[in-house]
Amino acid sequence: MTAESLVFFFLAAFAATTAVLMILERSPLVSAIYLIANFFALAALYLLLRAQLLAVLQVIVYTGAIMVLVIFVIMLLNLGDEPHPRVRLDLRTGVTVVLAAGLLAEIVIAVVTRGGGVPRVQGPPAETLGTVESMGDALFGKFLLPFEISSLLLLAAILGAVVLARRRG
Amino acid sequence: MDVPLAYYLCLSAFLFAVGAVGVLTRRNVIVVFMCIELMLNAVNLTLIAFSAYLGSIAGQALVFFVMAVAAAEAAVGLAIVISVYRNRQTVNIDEINILKW
Numbered sequence: 001m002t003a004e005s006l007v008f009f010f011l012a013a014f015a016a017t018t019a020v021l022m023i024l025e026r027s028p029l030v031s032a033i034y035l036i037a038n039f040f041a042l043a044a045l046y047l048l049l050r051a052q053l054l055a056v057l058q059v060i061v062y063t064g065a066i067m068v069l070v071i072f073v074i075m076l077l078n079l080g081d082e083p084h085p086r087v088r089l090d091l092r093t094g095v096t097v098v099l100a101a102g103l104l105a106e107i108v109i110a111v112v113t114r115g116g117g118v119p120r121v122q123g124p125p126a127e128t129l130g131t132v133e134s135m136g137d138a139l140f141g142k143f144l145l146p147f148e149i150s151s152l153l154l155l156a157a158i159l160g161a162v163v164l165a166r167r168r169g
Numbered sequence: 170m171d172v173p174l175a176y177y178l179c180l181s182a183f184l185f186a187v188g189a190v191g192v193l194t195r196r197n198v199i200v201v202f203m204c205i206e207l208m209l210n211a212v213n214l215t216l217i218a219f220s221a222y223l224g225s226i227a228g229q230a231l232v233f234f235v236m237a238v239a240a241a242e243a244a245v246g247l248a249i250v251i252s253v254y255r256n257r258q259t260v261n262i263d264e265i266n267i268l269k270w
Contacts, residue, residue: 004171012180019184019207023191028199035203038184042210049177049221051229054213054236061236066206066243073247074199077254096193100186107182111175129221130229138226139233146230150237157241164248167255 008048015041026081028074032067039063051130177218184211198253198260202246209239 015038022034039062046055128134139147184207191204213232220228254260 002171008172008176012176015180016183016187019187022207023187023195023200023204028197031200031203035207038207039210042214045177045180045214046217048172049217051217051221051232054217054229054232057233057236058213061240062206062210066240069243069247070199070203073250076251077199077260079197079199079260093194096190099193100190103189104182104186107185108179111178111182129224129226134226135229135233138230142227143230143234146234150234153241154237157244161244161248164245165251 004048008045011041011044011048015045028079029071032071032074036063036067039067046130049130050127053130053132053135055130174218174222178215181211181214181218184208184214196261196263198250198262198265199247201262202243202250206239206243209235 018034018038018041022031022038025031025034039058043055043058043063046052046058188204188208188211191207192201195201195204213235216228216232216235220226220232250260253265257265259265
Protein backbone atom coordinates (compact mmCIF):
# COMPACT_ATOMS: atom_id res chain seq x y z
CA MET A 1 0.00 0.00 0.00
CA THR A 2 1.47 3.31 -1.03
CA ALA A 3 1.61 6.51 0.97
CA GLU A 4 -1.08 8.06 -1.20
CA SER A 5 -3.59 5.32 -0.49
CA LEU A 6 -2.76 5.43 3.23
CA VAL A 7 -3.47 9.16 3.28
CA PHE A 8 -6.64 8.60 1.27
CA PHE A 9 -7.99 5.92 3.62
CA PHE A 10 -7.19 8.03 6.67
CA LEU A 11 -8.93 11.10 5.22
CA ALA A 12 -11.88 9.06 3.94
CA ALA A 13 -12.40 7.43 7.34
CA PHE A 14 -12.11 10.83 9.01
CA ALA A 15 -14.62 12.44 6.62
CA ALA A 16 -17.09 9.55 6.94
CA THR A 17 -16.86 9.52 10.75
CA THR A 18 -17.33 13.26 11.15
CA ALA A 19 -20.28 13.20 8.73
CA VAL A 20 -22.03 10.45 10.72
CA LEU A 21 -21.28 12.14 14.05
CA MET A 22 -22.65 15.38 12.64
CA ILE A 23 -26.12 13.98 11.95
CA LEU A 24 -26.18 12.07 15.27
CA GLU A 25 -25.21 15.06 17.39
CA ARG A 26 -28.03 16.82 19.25
CA SER A 27 -26.34 20.16 19.78
CA PRO A 28 -26.35 22.26 16.57
CA LEU A 29 -23.09 23.93 17.58
CA VAL A 30 -21.21 20.63 17.97
CA SER A 31 -22.76 19.49 14.66
CA ALA A 32 -21.27 22.58 13.03
CA ILE A 33 -17.83 21.80 14.50
CA TYR A 34 -18.01 18.24 13.09
CA LEU A 35 -18.98 19.65 9.70
CA ILE A 36 -15.96 21.98 9.79
CA ALA A 37 -13.71 18.97 10.51
CA ASN A 38 -15.36 17.20 7.58
CA PHE A 39 -14.66 20.17 5.29
CA PHE A 40 -10.99 20.16 6.30
CA ALA A 41 -10.75 16.47 5.42
CA LEU A 42 -12.38 17.19 2.05
CA ALA A 43 -9.91 20.04 1.45
CA ALA A 44 -7.05 17.60 2.05
CA LEU A 45 -8.67 15.14 -0.38
CA TYR A 46 -8.82 17.92 -2.98
CA LEU A 47 -5.07 18.39 -2.48
CA LEU A 48 -4.61 14.67 -3.04
CA LEU A 49 -6.51 15.10 -6.33
CA ARG A 50 -4.20 17.99 -7.28
CA ALA A 51 -6.87 20.69 -7.01
CA GLN A 52 -4.74 23.15 -5.09
CA LEU A 53 -6.80 26.29 -5.66
CA LEU A 54 -10.05 24.57 -4.72
CA ALA A 55 -8.50 23.09 -1.56
CA VAL A 56 -7.59 26.60 -0.44
CA LEU A 57 -11.00 27.94 -1.48
CA GLN A 58 -12.69 25.10 0.41
CA VAL A 59 -10.99 26.22 3.63
CA ILE A 60 -11.52 29.94 3.02
CA VAL A 61 -15.07 29.88 1.65
CA TYR A 62 -16.66 26.91 3.42
CA THR A 63 -14.97 26.80 6.81
CA GLY A 64 -13.97 30.45 6.85
CA ALA A 65 -17.13 32.12 5.59
CA ILE A 66 -20.14 29.80 5.38
CA MET A 67 -19.58 27.87 8.61
CA VAL A 68 -18.69 31.02 10.55
CA LEU A 69 -22.00 32.46 9.34
CA VAL A 70 -23.82 29.29 10.46
CA ILE A 71 -22.18 29.31 13.89
CA PHE A 72 -22.90 33.02 14.18
CA VAL A 73 -26.62 32.36 13.56
CA ILE A 74 -26.68 29.40 15.99
CA MET A 75 -25.20 31.59 18.71
CA LEU A 76 -27.38 34.57 17.80
CA LEU A 77 -30.54 32.47 18.15
CA ASN A 78 -29.10 30.82 21.29
CA LEU A 79 -30.27 27.36 20.24
CA GLY A 80 -30.08 24.60 22.82
CA ASP A 81 -29.95 20.87 22.25
CA GLU A 82 -32.84 19.22 20.49
CA PRO A 83 -35.20 17.70 23.03
CA HIS A 84 -35.64 14.29 21.45
CA PRO A 85 -33.16 11.44 21.99
CA ARG A 86 -30.26 10.95 19.63
CA VAL A 87 -31.89 8.51 17.24
CA ARG A 88 -35.65 8.18 17.17
CA LEU A 89 -36.76 4.75 16.10
CA ASP A 90 -39.97 5.78 14.40
CA LEU A 91 -41.35 4.99 10.97
CA ARG A 92 -39.98 8.12 9.34
CA THR A 93 -36.40 7.45 10.46
CA GLY A 94 -36.64 3.83 9.34
CA VAL A 95 -37.97 4.71 5.90
CA THR A 96 -35.32 7.42 5.53
CA VAL A 97 -32.45 5.12 6.41
CA VAL A 98 -33.75 2.43 4.05
CA LEU A 99 -34.07 4.97 1.21
CA ALA A 100 -30.59 6.38 1.84
CA ALA A 101 -29.08 2.88 2.02
CA GLY A 102 -30.80 2.09 -1.28
CA LEU A 103 -29.37 5.25 -2.83
CA LEU A 104 -25.89 4.39 -1.57
CA ALA A 105 -26.13 0.79 -2.81
CA GLU A 106 -27.35 2.01 -6.20
CA ILE A 107 -24.41 4.40 -6.65
CA VAL A 108 -21.83 1.91 -5.35
CA ILE A 109 -23.12 -0.86 -7.63
CA ALA A 110 -23.09 1.51 -10.60
CA VAL A 111 -19.54 2.62 -9.80
CA VAL A 112 -18.19 -0.86 -9.16
CA THR A 113 -19.74 -2.44 -12.26
CA ARG A 114 -19.26 0.39 -14.77
CA GLY A 115 -16.59 2.71 -13.34
CA GLY A 116 -13.53 0.73 -14.36
CA GLY A 117 -11.45 2.78 -16.70
CA VAL A 118 -12.09 6.41 -17.55
CA PRO A 119 -10.53 7.66 -20.76
CA ARG A 120 -8.34 10.74 -20.45
CA VAL A 121 -9.44 13.75 -22.45
CA GLN A 122 -7.27 16.51 -23.84
CA GLY A 123 -6.46 19.15 -21.27
CA PRO A 124 -3.68 20.64 -19.19
CA PRO A 125 -1.19 18.06 -17.90
CA ALA A 126 -1.99 16.53 -14.54
CA GLU A 127 0.77 18.43 -12.74
CA THR A 128 -0.69 21.85 -13.56
CA LEU A 129 -4.35 20.83 -13.50
CA GLY A 130 -5.60 22.63 -10.41
CA THR A 131 -3.19 25.54 -10.16
CA VAL A 132 -4.38 29.14 -9.94
CA GLU A 133 -3.05 29.70 -13.45
CA SER A 134 -5.01 26.93 -15.14
CA MET A 135 -8.16 27.70 -13.11
CA GLY A 136 -7.82 31.37 -14.08
CA ASP A 137 -7.42 30.39 -17.73
CA ALA A 138 -10.59 28.32 -17.54
CA LEU A 139 -12.67 30.82 -15.57
CA PHE A 140 -11.74 33.85 -17.65
CA GLY A 141 -11.69 31.97 -20.95
CA LYS A 142 -14.12 29.16 -21.52
CA PHE A 143 -16.28 29.88 -18.45
CA LEU A 144 -16.32 33.68 -18.62
CA LEU A 145 -20.10 34.04 -19.00
CA PRO A 146 -21.00 31.74 -16.05
CA PHE A 147 -18.34 33.54 -14.00
CA GLU A 148 -19.93 36.93 -14.67
CA ILE A 149 -23.42 35.54 -14.00
CA SER A 150 -22.25 34.15 -10.64
CA SER A 151 -21.24 37.68 -9.62
CA LEU A 152 -24.81 38.75 -10.40
CA LEU A 153 -26.07 35.84 -8.27
CA LEU A 154 -23.91 36.93 -5.35
CA LEU A 155 -25.19 40.51 -5.67
CA ALA A 156 -28.78 39.24 -5.59
CA ALA A 157 -27.95 37.07 -2.55
CA ILE A 158 -26.47 40.05 -0.67
CA LEU A 159 -29.55 42.18 -1.37
CA GLY A 160 -31.87 39.28 -0.51
CA ALA A 161 -30.13 38.58 2.79
CA VAL A 162 -30.27 42.24 3.80
CA VAL A 163 -33.96 42.56 2.89
CA LEU A 164 -34.93 39.29 4.64
CA ALA A 165 -32.99 39.77 7.87
CA ARG A 166 -33.84 43.44 8.34
CA ARG A 167 -36.04 44.18 11.34
CA ARG A 168 -39.25 45.71 10.07
CA GLY A 169 -40.88 48.73 11.66
CA MET B 170 -2.85 8.51 -8.72
CA ASP B 171 -2.64 5.22 -6.88
CA VAL B 172 -6.15 5.41 -5.48
CA PRO B 173 -8.77 4.17 -7.97
CA LEU B 174 -11.44 6.65 -9.04
CA ALA B 175 -14.11 4.27 -7.71
CA TYR B 176 -12.92 4.82 -4.12
CA TYR B 177 -13.48 8.56 -4.39
CA LEU B 178 -16.90 7.98 -5.93
CA CYS B 179 -17.90 5.55 -3.15
CA LEU B 180 -16.75 7.97 -0.44
CA SER B 181 -18.69 10.73 -2.14
CA ALA B 182 -21.79 8.51 -2.40
CA PHE B 183 -21.51 7.70 1.32
CA LEU B 184 -21.24 11.37 2.29
CA PHE B 185 -24.21 12.19 0.07
CA ALA B 186 -26.31 9.41 1.63
CA VAL B 187 -25.39 10.57 5.16
CA GLY B 188 -26.39 14.11 4.20
CA ALA B 189 -29.69 12.84 2.80
CA VAL B 190 -30.44 10.96 6.03
CA GLY B 191 -29.67 14.12 7.99
CA VAL B 192 -31.97 16.28 5.84
CA LEU B 193 -34.84 13.83 6.24
CA THR B 194 -34.49 12.98 9.95
CA ARG B 195 -33.22 16.12 11.68
CA ARG B 196 -35.79 18.71 12.75
CA ASN B 197 -33.57 21.72 13.42
CA VAL B 198 -33.61 23.83 10.27
CA ILE B 199 -29.98 24.94 10.73
CA VAL B 200 -28.82 21.32 10.99
CA VAL B 201 -30.87 20.48 7.88
CA PHE B 202 -29.10 23.37 6.19
CA MET B 203 -25.69 22.00 7.23
CA CYS B 204 -26.64 18.57 5.87
CA ILE B 205 -27.40 20.22 2.51
CA GLU B 206 -23.92 21.73 2.61
CA LEU B 207 -22.54 18.23 3.24
CA MET B 208 -24.39 16.90 0.18
CA LEU B 209 -23.08 19.79 -1.95
CA ASN B 210 -19.56 18.92 -0.81
CA ALA B 211 -20.03 15.26 -1.65
CA VAL B 212 -20.94 16.28 -5.20
CA ASN B 213 -17.93 18.62 -5.30
CA LEU B 214 -15.68 15.69 -4.40
CA THR B 215 -17.13 13.68 -7.30
CA LEU B 216 -16.56 16.56 -9.71
CA ILE B 217 -12.96 17.08 -8.60
CA ALA B 218 -12.21 13.36 -8.72
CA PHE B 219 -13.53 13.10 -12.29
CA SER B 220 -11.68 16.28 -13.21
CA ALA B 221 -8.39 14.83 -11.94
CA TYR B 222 -8.84 11.42 -13.55
CA LEU B 223 -10.05 12.80 -16.89
CA GLY B 224 -7.38 15.51 -16.97
CA SER B 225 -10.03 18.15 -17.63
CA ILE B 226 -10.38 21.50 -15.86
CA ALA B 227 -14.15 21.71 -16.45
CA GLY B 228 -15.04 19.80 -13.29
CA GLN B 229 -13.01 22.12 -11.12
CA ALA B 230 -14.56 25.19 -12.76
CA LEU B 231 -17.98 23.70 -11.98
CA VAL B 232 -16.96 23.22 -8.32
CA PHE B 233 -16.02 26.90 -8.25
CA PHE B 234 -19.58 27.82 -9.29
CA VAL B 235 -21.08 25.35 -6.81
CA MET B 236 -19.12 27.14 -4.07
CA ALA B 237 -20.45 30.51 -5.24
CA VAL B 238 -24.03 29.17 -5.21
CA ALA B 239 -23.48 27.60 -1.77
CA ALA B 240 -22.25 30.92 -0.39
CA ALA B 241 -25.30 32.71 -1.82
CA GLU B 242 -27.57 29.98 -0.46
CA ALA B 243 -25.96 30.28 2.99
CA ALA B 244 -26.53 34.03 3.12
CA VAL B 245 -30.17 33.91 1.98
CA GLY B 246 -31.02 30.69 3.86
CA LEU B 247 -29.71 31.93 7.19
CA ALA B 248 -31.45 35.28 6.67
CA ILE B 249 -34.71 33.33 6.20
CA VAL B 250 -33.97 31.33 9.37
CA ILE B 251 -33.44 34.53 11.36
CA SER B 252 -36.59 36.04 9.91
CA VAL B 253 -38.68 32.95 10.72
CA TYR B 254 -37.24 32.72 14.22
CA ARG B 255 -38.14 36.34 14.84
CA ASN B 256 -41.77 35.68 13.89
CA ARG B 257 -42.29 32.16 15.29
CA GLN B 258 -39.63 31.77 18.03
CA THR B 259 -38.75 28.32 16.69
CA VAL B 260 -36.37 26.65 14.23
CA ASN B 261 -38.13 23.29 14.34
CA ILE B 262 -39.27 22.45 10.80
CA ASP B 263 -42.28 20.53 12.12
CA GLU B 264 -43.62 23.80 13.52
CA ILE B 265 -42.71 25.93 10.50
CA ASN B 266 -45.62 24.71 8.39
CA ILE B 267 -47.20 27.93 7.17
CA LEU B 268 -46.54 26.99 3.53
CA LYS B 269 -48.23 23.61 4.05
CA TRP B 270 -51.91 23.10 3.39
